[in-house]
Amino acid sequence: MSPVAKRRTVLVGGRTISLSNTDKVLYPATGTTKGRVIEYYERVAPWMIPHVKDRPVTRKRWANGVDGKVFFEKNLPDTAPDWVRHHTIAHKEHDTEYPIVDDVATLVWMAQQAALELHVPQWRFGPRGGHQDPDRLVLDLDPGEGVGLAECVEVAVAAREVLQGMGLDPYPVTSGSKGIHLYAALDGRATTTQVSEVAHELARALEQDLPDLVLSSMSRADRTGKVFVDWSQNNGNKTTIAPYSLRGRDRPTVAAPRTWDELTQRGLAQLTLDEVLDRLEARGDLLHPVAAASLSVGRPDAGHWDGARTADANRASEDRLSAYRAKRDASKTPEPVPAGPPTVREDGLPTFVIQEHHATRDHYDFRLEHDGVLVSWALPKGEPTDPGKNHLAVQTEDHPLEYGGFEGTIPHAEYGGGTVTVWDDGTYDLEKWRDGEEVIVTLHGRTGGARRLALLHTRGRGRGRDGDEKNWLIHRTKEQPAREPGAGDRAASGRTERPTVHATTRASEPPTERRTMQASLTTGEPHLDPDDWAFELKWDGVRVLATVRDGHVTLRSRNGNDLTDQYPELQDLGDRAAVDGVYDGEVVALDDRGRPSFQLLQERMGLTKPREVEAARRRTPVRLFLFDVLEADGHELTRHGYTARREALATVVEPGGAVEVPDAVEGDFAAALAESRRRGLEGVVAKKRTSRYAEGRRSEAWLKVKHHATQEVVVGGWKPGAGRRAGGIGSLLLGVPGPDGLEYVGKVGTGFRDRDLDEIADTLGPLERKTSPFVDVPRPDARDAHWVRATRVGEVEFAEWTGDGRLRQPSWRGWRPDKDPGDVVRES
Secondary structure, eight states: OOTTTTOEEEEETTEEEEEOOTTOEEETTTTEEHHHHHHHHHHHHHHHHHHHTTSBOEEEEOTTOTTSOOEEEOSOOTTSOTTSOEEEEEOSSOEEEEEBOOSHHHHHHHHHTTEEEEEEOSOOBOTTSOBOOOSEEEEEEEEOTTOOHHHHHHHHHHHHHHHHHTTOOOEEEEOSSSSEEEEEEOOSOSOHHHHHHHHHHHHHHHHHHSTTTEEOSOOGGGOTTSEEEEOGGGSTTOOEEOTTOBOOSSSOEEOEEOOHHHHTSTTOOOEEHHHHHHHHHHHOOTTHHHHHHHHTTTSTTOSOOOSOOOHHHHHHHHHHTHHHHHTOOTTTOOSOOOSSOOOOOOSSOOEEEEEEEESSSOEEEEEEEETTEEEEEEETTOSOOOTTOOEEEEEOOOEEGGGGGOOEEEOTTSTTOEEEEEEEEEEEEEEEEETTTEEEEEEEESSSOEEEEEEEEOTTTTOTTTTOTTEEEEEEOSSOOOOOTTTTOOOOTTSOOOOOOOOOSBOOSOGGGOOOOEEEEOOSOOOOOTTTEEEEEEOOSEEEEEEEETTEEEEEETTSOBOGGGOGGGGGHHHHBSSOEEEEEEEEOBOTTSOBOHHHHGGGTTOOSHHHHHHHHHHSOOEEEEEEEEEETTEEOTTSOHHHHHHHHHHHBOOBTTEEOOOOOSSOHHHHHHHHHHTTOSEEEEEETTOOOOTTOEEEEEEEEESSEEEEEEEEEEEEBOGGGBTSEEEEEEEEEETTEEEEEEEEOSSOOHHHHHHHHHHHGGGEESSOOBSOOOHHHHTTOEEEEEEEEEEEEESEEOTTSOEESOEEEEEOTTOOGGGOOOOO
């Protein structure tokens, strides 16, 4: 059976993942299969993710089992799904793009890669990729030859006393290998260097107290008969095996949190995956206090305060959090569930946060810091932007201040199950607060800028929901704070002055670093409420980000290639855009009936010589269809919803010439699909009205439906032609990147024009190689094949996928120079 035939597709956490070789034994001593490893990581995810969230993950992979070769991997591979979060760390010689595990799907994807061990540092990435200060201290007690767990326990007990004397509360973890790790939560106010120095001093102190047992130096020659207290893992460049990670040893042991009582009992041993799962179901996460504390570190005004606090206020706050605690099990949710009483902060302005909450019903949570807690409301339709419209605000239980920085996935079985992200946060000015009646505030946010809002209880206001103590109205007042200095004053010369986008956070990303948001393919006619979704026609062209600076337009493809010189007529956007900005759209070539033609557009692709470009421009002019905006007039718009961005686009771009801004289709999805068919277009893209612009990621907030199946493919070889094509190329051998490499999906021999084959031969000639780039190719297709380096992407139209993962009846559509092999995914 071929590897493709062993493959199956599963839905995990709303993500589609292709699993292969699940019956492969990775731990021969116990017969533990890859499928069992995947199952373990899926089940342990709710307890493990809080410990690895927002941290760069280094993986150790055993593709052929623990008896085989181990692969040490830091970089996110090009074959990784688009939805895997990642951040780049710049090293002296190179940049490394690290994946981040913040959902169960990413954890399962890593298990599919046979990444048994996951290693993370003691610090987290901030919201924009910056390195936060460490939020935990770790000591690795590593036994040398002649000593074991019993001696590590003796050192751990001594270290516990020292740490508690420093005001830290350590938690033990048997490492799954030979020793013990000790974790202690930090408040995030010390640098990596400072924490590392403290850990080193602590190790030296233990060595002085137990000179016959403890070693604090790195000397391997001196480790026999001693426990090495490895303090160096607090260095910002070092990592530690993640809590609940498997180990690549003879048995599937786990880095498992333990109690101090069981640590001192006879027969202490490393735990296996089955034992850990049983313990979690019975006891929950023993290390959760460390994760809960660290998740509140580094957030604006969250959790750690100086200054006087009053006992009366503390008691009042404690009472106000009783409902919050009653609804949550700290061992089962990554949300902060502080054990002690919260405190009222007496320094600085009060804070607010608006969190996007994808749960049973998607909504926003609006929270204001008041009397030591976050007073909270759920906004089913979000924050109002029109002073003429009120939105419902349903008051919920008060939340702890630490919740202001919370982002993560709450297990579906738990209260509020779903994904929470911070949409906007900052400080606010309080104008009026009448408990249970009225609140008026002016927010100063990072995303929405400054705005004045009023919350009014519905009691006695003639509403249909009168009498429900939870229901309020939230209202954007007519009187709004002054705009930022200089915001919106610029008008393009030679045109009527037009309004500019509302002031928001300043754009910081350079245009060359920006990436397009991608839609997820769906089939059939999904049931989408037009009140929640907008429907756009899908244009068959090349996706670009168009940057306007001082009237000059720069065009970049999805993979970052500069296309500016290929389409000189699109400089027209410089005159059509009232402000500088970064705009998202599609370059299209229209046929005689005014329909986009991808084949016509091929005549414009890849040309670089000015004479050739000008000749092709006369034969085949192109147009730019814009449908989104990432930045306008220096303001960052990606954290605004789709509707707000479309309003901004319509405000600052005047269609005409080579530039169009097509409207969304009126009506429901069926009407949009029918209109697309009537006009002979490729399909429809449905976009959630509240969706933010997720740069560089494929999102299910945008869904595409095509009338005809198309697939981007990587060309890995060709077969000689016969008859009229004798002496040249007869067909191309195609692949799609998979977890194990380039997976063969068939060959294409139709859809070519004669000149296409000549151009393809010229393109592939310099790419020849001796061996196949595919994971596996059937012998008949491999016979007489000429192999090439798998660096070029094309596109085919096809009837369907066969049962063994091949394209049925593919037809060549053309090259995709705007795509890299790593961009290619199996579309359906």
